[in-house]
Amino acid sequence: MKMDFDKWALAAAAVVLAVLPFIASGYILYIVNLLMIYIVLALGLHIVIGETGQFALSHAAFYGIGIYVAGIINNAWHPNLVISVLVAGVVAAGLGYLLGALAIRMRDIYLALSTFAFGEAMQWVFLNWNEVTNGSNGYQMSPAWFFGFELTSDLRAYPFTVLGAALMLWVTVWLSRSQLGAAFRAVRESDVAAQAMGVNANVIKRVAFMCSAAYAGMAGGLYTTFASFIHPESLGFWTTILILIMIVVGGIGSVRGAVIGAVIFGLISELLRQMLSFQEIIYGLILIGFMMFAPRGLFSGRRRTRKAAAATGAGSSGGTQA
Amino acid sequence: MSVADIWLFLQQGVLSGLVTGSVYALLAVAVVIVFKTTDVPNFAQGEIFMVGGYVALFMILVLDWHYALVIPVTLIAVAAICALFQRVVMERVIASKGVGVQLVIATLGLAYVLKGAVRQTGLGDAPRSLPALIAPDTVIIGDAVLTRLDLMILSTALVVMLGLYVLFNHTRTGKAMRAVGMNPKASQIVGVSLVRIRMLVWALAGLISAVSAILITPKILITPDIGHIAILAFAAAIVGGITSIPGAIVGGFIIGVAENLVGLFVSTNAIVVAPFLAILIVLVVRPQGILGGKAQVKKV
């Protein structure tokens, strides 16, 4: 049953996405481009939090790094966008691997807090390193190129963002079915048990950080295909939290959840913009509502072990795992 | 810079830092007691603080009540809102099998709702103050200048700390709170009502936040966005040890003083990033914070 749902949903999505450029305005395509970026970001966070259980709240920092790297490359050399996106991903991945060292030293709330602090520090760098990022003026980026084709509109960037998101989705599913994916999940359930099974938990954690940062960096690269401006104010804690909300509402540990959560909350965010004064209250109520009535999310994560299932109630998620 | 200048900077920076730090400390204590008992970092603590200020403002501006009435009513109102939220929303999330991250997101929802609600009242926009609780005379300590309000803030923070010490070590409720924090299942077995204790803890955190709001509003001026001060409270809690109440107070003072010293001796631009660097340093060097004791091991 589940497999059928996936195939049906993807086929329907493919049809809609293929038809959209012919019937929708550039504004709608802009929104879809943004949703594709959110999907890639959500998949990246899914890998580190959902699959590997490491609470990394530094996602927006890597997204920002990806945007600036791709933007700077585009402005300087106008290479093929594939190059900008890949370089953005690689640079972010490298930094992600380094940051992963924190995951070895701490877990849960401490890891969340230190990655959060790193994210804030990174945003401060974006705001103050004027020579590179143009600081709080924001950074203007010239259009991306693809084999002599210049991407000067949302319509032109559209196939690339959709293709990019589709590719990352495919990679995520492949990863999750691979040995590496199994290793991620082993580390999520228990460090000690993973070690006992021959998995080097420390390395796996760093690899998870690296992968998630790579996703975020590539999302940043894809962003530059349709956006001409970036300001550090969108590269902070609140963006990371938005992505976190997406995977929680979708269902932590579920790839389907990450994608659906990204689409739903990306749309909610834009739709609420039409609602003026009550936006904040409605947004808050939506969050509270989801958490009260569907906290596990719309799609359940991977099969839970007995241990995880037993650890319900009384908010017992803190401290070190026994 | 002459030595006299440096000495002046140090005195004033430290003393003023201790005063602002008291507020970070009080909010950090609120964060810590909720975290210790329920394992949830309360992302709405800053907005609860903000609501405390605006409820008091509303009573003074619109209802025209006297301070003697405003203060207790504000404290009760804020404590009630917090207790209600815990009882109605958080308990429901737990009952629906939500854990850590879902509870945190619920608090985030609360933050948005509170902010949105205050903006609807029309009291928002301009930064607001409360009428002075005490004469604005200045007091000279060495080369530094403080106001009477500053001293009142400092002393209140210490009184609150004392009160909490008494509460947690010499009352049944306080001991029950500690027990729930250490081992919820065992506490339940000996007859402690988890739901009631969690409500009380939230109410207490709300009370402390409202007290600090009334005190500090004339000093830092509130806007509907003043909730961002919670980030400094979290920094303080981490530096002091997120499971230690005395640690939260110490952490608050440290963050307050560090902000000033960084602003005075490095640059004013760096003030805003100093707390995050402090968090990173502490978490890498000594994750449990200065007074956090050993990293806690929870019984599941």
Next chain:
Amino acid sequence: MKFNAIRRAAMCMAIAGLGLAPAAQAADPGITDTTIRIGLFSPLSGSGMAYGFDVVNAAKMYYDKVNKEGGIHGRKIELVVEDTRCNANDLVAAVKKLVEQDHVFLLNGGSCSAAVVAAREYVERAKVPFFMLNASGDGALYPPSKYIYGAFSISQYAVGGSVVEFAVDHFKAKKIGYINHDDAYGGWNQTAAEFQAKRHDGVSLSVQSINPSINDVTAPMLKVRAADPDVLLLTTYARPAALIIKKAHELGWNKPIVLTVTGTADLTQLVENVGGAAALQNFYIQDVVLGLPSDPKMQWVYDMYKEYYPDLAAKPGHPQSYMPYGLPPAMTVVKALEDAGPEPTREKVLAALQNFKLETGVMASPVEFTPTDHAAQKSAIYMKFDGQNRELIPGTFKSAWTYTPKQ
């Protein structure tokens, strides 16, 4: 994998479809024989609400008045309003919706300078005339763009230059203390302030840049005091400004303090926030409107607001302080449309703005555009404020800074 193949097929169709993308329209959108559609946008929610909500209302009421009087060359103005939440991504979404979904003829919006810059390249590519509301928007005005007009309140470059000019002229200041913000806004006014200072012999600036969310201003204030300036200039928002004035008073520092228009939104509240008039013994404010809300010359603005929004006017906090700033942009749009003649096109509107001057009856000086400068307001007036009364200092003080393209 099967689903991957479907996706690949879809992608090929999409890419091929690009070739069939509709060609650009021949006539300008948003204009018919009886209507002109204008896209109005500003922060209508969230933390930026104070800068946009009533500003949009003011623009709306002016457009409504024009419609009541017969419209422009017989065409009524039709408005589509969007919320930008004072945030770059949302502003871009709002602008794209207005241009591509609602097909507006021109854009009138933007109260947040950092956000407004985000739309610059899109507006130029889409070739839509864009009039800011009350954003200074310096980042989108320099280098000047054919399509973008702004700084109807005042540009930040002008704020910085003007206040330094006032300090030098009125106080004969040599050493000037300057506290601004560490954001783009602050950068702009600081650039012009430094430029203005250099034009006078022996005048130097001692700058402290602070974050708008600062809680303890001990550090910047101590450093200012240590630099021993003749006067202190504040280009901060209202809350940090009040904190600094208060701290200066506590420390017993009583040289003149001048607060630029960035922080003067609610002066009654300012008095309360600084702890009373005692802190305002030597205090001056910058202004860009013709007069205070109580000034008879401004009466028509507030009467008009009450007439159009009786329910809002009865609520506390309304009209918001920046409300009058919505009028000059709307007036400029209407005048440009009128000057473009009975068959307006976007190009004709832009041509009408080439050398443009308009006395609005709202601002201290007229709206002025030249082919090389699209910032409407560049000078300001100053008053001594003792907590109760405002005493006008004669003269308008103009910023000398002009844009020079980078080599």
